[in-house]
Amino acid sequence: MKITIIGHNYFPEDSGIGLYTTGMAEFLALKHEVSIITGVPYYPHWKVHADYVDSPLFSKETINHVTVYRFKQYTPAKPTFFKRVLQMVHFFIGSLVNGLKIKKSDVIIVVVPFTVSIILGWFLKISTGGMLWIHIQDFEFDAAFKTKMPSKHQITSTILFQIEKWTLNRADCSSTISKGMMIKLAQKSKVNPIYFPNWIDYSMINPETAQENKTFSSPTTFNILYSGNIGEKQDWDFYMEFVTAMQVHPEFHFYLVGEGAKREEIVGQLQRLGNFTYCPPVPYNQLNDLLCHADVHVLFQKPEFKDLVMPSKILGMMASAKPSIVTGHGDSEIKNNFEHSQGGFYFHENNIEIIKQLLFRIKKNPEMAKSMGLKARQYVVENFALESILPQFEKDLIKKRN
The missing domain is CATH 3.40.50.2000 (Glycogen Phosphorylase B;)
Structure with missing residues (x-):
């Protein structure tokens, strides 16, 4: 044809x-x-x-x-x-x-x-x-x-x-x-x-082939990653509030990797904090190293965007074999993906205390985190x-x- x-x-x-x-x-x-x-x-x-x-x-x-x-x-x-x-x-x-x-x-x-x-x-x-x-x-x-x-x-x-x-x-x-x-x-x-x-090309996003890159993660901290478009569809007010609240726990470090309309505002407010690092977007051939060396992925969405977009970054997050924490609409297809896969946590509200306690739990239970990550990867390999x-x-x- x-x-x-x-x-x-x-x-x-x-x-x-x-x-x-x-x-x-x-x-x-x-x-x-x-x-x-x-x-x-x-x-x-x-x-x-x-x-x-x-x-x-x-x-x-x-x-x-x-x-x-x-x-x-x-x-x-x-x-x-x-x-x-x-x-x-x-x-x-x-x-x-x-x-x-x-x-x-x-x-x-x-x-x-x-x-x-x-x-x-x-x-x-x-x-x-x-x-x-x-x-x-x-x-x-x-x-x-x-x-x-x-x-x-x-x-x-x-x-x-x-x-x-x-x-x-x-x-x-x-x-x-x-x-x-x-x-x-x-x-x-x-x-x-x-x-x-x-x-997802799961041969390209594969924890077994990922190489450590100290630009994107640190062996001395628990590394929390958002990678993708820094635009209007995510709840950046909550992200900034959460990162700011977590600076009293220096064992947790936030990495923001991407570009978009909100980038200047967010980086301008957070770059002075010791628990935050911004990096520009990485080429696709470095995405594996980036995603697979996070300890947990986060995505805080605005609930009003239900059924208007489907963030493709979810597939990479899950393929990295690391757990994710996602917020958004209470009746979201992404929520169903995480419930079926048991590969992460989904909340319909942005609550600092709940997510903070969840991070403590994940950090304290590496075997649980590993199991969740493997289930997430298995789910996207089988379905996407x-x-x-x-x-x-x-x-x-x-x-x-x-």
């Missing part, structure tokens, strides 16, 4: 959505002719990668048998809601030009965000005769209005959600990455969604392994196309 993918994030981005879009494209390229319409890499630093700073407005390259059509989109150094909209529109305009270079498609896969890219996918469906498949990684409008947009923008939200509904109903097939998001998608579209979760998720997606793709 001739497969065209439209996705804003792609290799050499090696975290977040770009990692999964690249993995999907390169897997399909083993048996099919695959092209992708994308932008220049910028995530997670919100800065165009050094190798692409001097690239032309339009470029074409071949990477691991995938034909890559790039447009050098506007990239704000400090993203806001309206700057993100400008980036979205600019990417769409440039990608229309790249879309004209696609002469035939059997399948067009649009990775959301950006929702506006679905319109380009629809144009390609009409012009090249392909089936339009929409894959939702993030309900971007819902998430934006949970954090960025005040209530006075009710008219704006109504218009955007009507646009979203219209575009989603252009699809022949749709998919998303969690069961909760499937329910959400079914409310927005008449197309019955397919479950296509993100996956690359070698089962991607072949099933290909089967679904072929079935729907035929």
